Amino acid sequence: MVRKLVAVAAVLCVSQTHAQVSTSAAFVSDYRYRGVSLSDGEPAAQLSLSYDAPTEGWYAGGMASNVRLARENGVQVLGYAGISRRFAPEFSWELGAEYTQYSGPHHYEYPEIYAGLTYRQISARIYYTNDYFSVGVPVLYAELNGSRNFTDHWYAFGHMGLLRRNGYPSNQARMDYRAGMGVSLSHCDVQLAWTTVRGAEYVHYPVAWGAGRDAWVVSVSYAW
Template sequence: MFRIVVAVLLTLLAVPARAQVTGSATFVSDYRFRGASLSDDRPAAQVAFDVDWPSTGWYAGGMMSNVRTDAGHAVQGLVYGGYVQRLDADLSWEGGVRYTRFSGGESYAYAEAYAGVTFRQLVGRLYYAPNYFNAGYGTWYAELNDSHALTGHWYVFAHAGYLRRNGNVADYHASRFHSDLRAGLGFAVQPWNIQLSWSTAHGAPDVALGYPSAADTHRNAWVFSVAYAW
């Protein structure tokens, strides 16, 4: 899968059409990934970039964040590439691949493929990872994301996700299913974007899913973030 990700990214970079490049820097009070804290319930700093080729439908990007795993402080790196096609003014579909790894002796490296549909502000995606966090089993993850403008620069947003782990979970005496929810309020004035949200998770524990989370992180948390885009 990693070779597929690299091949897609190289193909995108070779596309001759003029690219649009954007980026952002974000401070977040708690880095939550699919309901799990990857920063040990502590703040994290992140940088991200996106490259789009509007005339072709191809896109690529990446992100880096400090994290705190069971082995201590580390850095997460993520790259992705995909293709999106608009069907009409409100509806589009996409597909792509992405690759994640962590610094340190245990990289937790894994790749996953995804497909999705967007209708206005509603985005639904389905992911499949054959070796989730390099733990030796596959996972399916489905998510829905939505946002709605309020008055002025204010908006509300919500996320719902559901994960199914393959393989044997008897050693953990736990479910193979995991769900996460997030909802919040945002305030956007270019180039700034400020959010406050509530995050919660239920089902299989982090250790049963292979997450590199530090021990004893909370499943419920308020999350505050400030992002600067360019």
């Protein structure tokens, strides 16, 4: 699956003269996905790339990260593509789709579609899939993200998410929260965040007990 990401990167780089291609590498002390640790509380290394064609109004990209699911080490590969349009000076909307696949003996994989709105440094998205983590269950996930710059380098950020099994009672809903501070230094970005989960902690995640407990997470990324 890593080869797939490399192939996408090669295609995107061919078109670099017509749009903007960016790549980043990151190290996180705990890989939290929608509030749940997909690395079993251990560090993870990640590679991301994105392709933005502002004049055409569309974008695409992908990321790869090591994970540990069902007590087995593996790799997560996620690819996405979408369109974005501005309908006011500070407002924009977007529509897109993404596909996530995991290596390992269980072969978890699922597609998602999403829609979003952005206003200045605040964004909201809602995702839908009919087969979350290949268990045949439809899931809705809504998130709200925001950030606030204090200086040219320092900023604060926050996230709130709601995951719900479509058509199931409210006790199958789960909230996740994340808040922290970050500093941007040239091409490097460092963040410290606190994350927690409330509600049905293990809704369709093949993770170890305690993977959704409160945690502090440090991340360091370098973009070029």
